[in-house]
Amino acid sequence: MARTTGSDGEKTEAAVREAAVGLIARLGYEAMSMRLLAAEVGVQAAALYRYFPTKEDLLFTLMREHMEGLLKAWDAARPAGADPVARLAAYVENHIAFHIARRSATHVSNMELRSLSHDRLTLILKQRTAYEKELRAILRDGAENGVFAIDDIGLTAMALIQMMTGVIVWFRPGERLSIGEVTTSYLSMTMRLVGATISQGTARPSGRARDVVAL
Amino acid sequence: MARTTGSDGEKTEAAVREAAVGLIARLGYEAMSMRLLAAEVGVQAAALYRYFPTKEDLLFTLMREHMEGLLKAWDAARPAGADPVARLAAYVENHIAFHIARRSATHVSNMELRSLSHDRLTLILKQRTAYEKELRAILRDGAENGVFAIDDIGLTAMALIQMMTGVIVWFRPGERLSIGEVTTSYLSMTMRLVGATISQGTARPSGRARDVVAL
Known part of the structure; x- marks a missing residue:
């Protein structure tokens, strides 16, 4: 599981944003799921919710x-x-x-x-x-x-x-x-x-x- | 079930198009399902496939x-x-x-x-x-x-x-x-x-x- 503190956490958060922009641009927001996004970033879905509760x-x-x-x-x-x-x-x-x-x-x-x-x-x-x-x-x-x-x-x-x-x-x-x-x-x-x-x-x-x- | 011949069929097809444009504009194409579209038009999903196979x-x-x-x-x-x-x-x-x-x-x-x-x-x-x-x-x-x-x-x-x-x-x-x-x-x-x-x-x-x- 990705660490969420310090620079690793910041890196993960940046990776989440970048992947989210790409997925939403490609599929649309409604079709993007947090599960799909987690897979794209290579973290557990639960990890995403630490950065973005919804x-x-x-x-x-x-x-x-x-x-x-x-x-x-x-x-x-x-x-x-x-x-x-x-x-x-x-x-x-x-x-x-x-x-x-x-x-x-x-x-x-x-x-x-x-x-x-x-x-x-x-x-x-x-x-x-x-x-x-x-x-x-x-x-x-x-x-x-x-x-x-x-x-x-x-x-x-x-x-x-x-x-x-x-x-x-x-x-x-x-x-x-x-x-x-x-x-x-x-x-x-x-x-x-x-x-x-x-x-x-x-x-x-x-x-x-x-x-x-x-x- | 909607009839698919004559003017009723044409009306249904027109209703499908109009509802599809509205749903895709609102949700995005990926998030729109044929099931959702059928519900919007008020027909069975199977009826849609007569007009649009995919x-x-x-x-x-x-x-x-x-x-x-x-x-x-x-x-x-x-x-x-x-x-x-x-x-x-x-x-x-x-x-x-x-x-x-x-x-x-x-x-x-x-x-x-x-x-x-x-x-x-x-x-x-x-x-x-x-x-x-x-x-x-x-x-x-x-x-x-x-x-x-x-x-x-x-x-x-x-x-x-x-x-x-x-x-x-x-x-x-x-x-x-x-x-x-x-x-x-x-x-x-x-x-x-x-x-x-x-x-x-x-x-x-x-x-x-x-x-x-x-x-």
Whole structure:
């Protein structure tokens, strides 16, 4: 039986999360059982319940940490200045890089909201709203300063987020385009979509997007 | 036991499809059983197998008919003329109207590709490619005629399709915006994204989009 204290315990817990994301992405949450998950990790089912007392605790933890990670990544990527174009470019770069690196977790987070209890769903939706609010603030600042031409801030934010997250559906590393090339193209489409009145040069990926390619 | 011939049989088959889409959208394909589906429809499990010999036959039928319906709807909506702006506007209107009317079937079609056998997956992917090819042809014509400014036809097609299909995630009839208003906004964003060099007037929804609102 797996030990549950110290670094072995942490390793087991990390293995459980990783296996759970993979199984839920492949089978769906309803079809995944704790017994199947235990077999995948190579522990007794009873061991799982020390980390996650219920299957829904596990799902909720995965989703909450996914959103916490996204909000944290955006906090780190957010530029210091107030320029809406630079902030929007950073948001796009961070969003694409974060989700491409977490394809299965993104599928789970988007598809299994249906399986959360009401209170937990509310909590996850609050996190999502906080993240989308950051984009709406950038779009609103740009529109108010006459840098962007936007009809509907809310619709534009949803359209951009779904367009960007959609990258994970078709993007495969090592095919026609690198992450950097995809990001450059999406930045250019984003800036056109929001009617940015800037030279395309400003919208090129920063050093950060290029770093991602090298990972 | 349900009769399987004549109009009663057709009604039963239609009820099976509708219940299956709802159950798969809610639970996932793996977690849906033929027994559960039979209970939902109010027939014996054995009756289902007359229409769909296996659970995968059922899933494949739902997905194939979803894509056939989309291709047929586009054939009916496609404008007679060659103008890329009018064709792109018609594509956007048709795509949004079709998917908003089929939210659960769209979820099933997008999420359960993983559950199809190789040959059937190939067939569905061929249908998707045929549909996306229509959009790429419009974008290419527009770019070649200098009406659109597009960096990458393939990426732009994927970005547009995912942006548009994303409407089903958040759109609810009877809330802030009507389908017509959403479509107008998405048309405007689409035309900007492809760098259309036309007055916004051309990109307003046609009578067809307004009809959809009245349904």
